[in-house]
Amino acid sequence: NAGVTQTPKFRILKIGQSMTLQCTQDMNHNYMYWYRQDPGMGLKLIYYSVGAGITDKGEVPNGYNVSRSTTEDFPLRLELAAPSQTSVYFCASIKGLAGYNEQFFGPGTRLTVL
């Protein structure tokens, strides 16, 4: 298994541009999460999904959108990039709450908005 993969690894955007951060897991996990990590702020939950077709807002959803059309993929969309969205973005997945074992994290996407 490849685990959780994220693309791209790095990206620089101009203010107002849009982009999609890709996240894919091949472990048949039901739960997937998007976090952003800022220095001294820990990880903030942006959006999460408990299964295909189901998404919900986390702590900091403004400026982002997600979709979950398949179990494997959970893309994060930035429509109008702003400097405040400069951060490192992590995607994560777990099998589910019952029989929970471990949350797997992707390697991260470092995004800079200028």
Next chain:
Amino acid sequence: AQSVSQHNHHVILSEAASLELGCNYSYGGTVNLFWYVQYPGQHLQLLLKYFSGDPLVKGIKGFEAEFIKSKFSFNLRKPSVQWSDTAEYFCAVLDNTDKLIFGTGTRLQVFP
């Protein structure tokens, strides 16, 4: 809203010193608790977790944590740290809304 507090933002220790990192959460119901470690330039890795049962949980690399329900705490401990433990440590709580909420992290620096 549920929150997780890590009061130690930056801890500096010498090798062989004992470590205790604090973690408090606000949710009063059933929770699952986790400690993650992030080494420089890497993504998060699970150190240990608590779901139920024995409140003293042992994890990898000699770490352990104790769940004290009355204090809403889940402190991380290690009797003797090593230089290789230099990293950032995050406490996290999974509640019954399916959200995994992280604390702000504690940066640990261990000097030889």
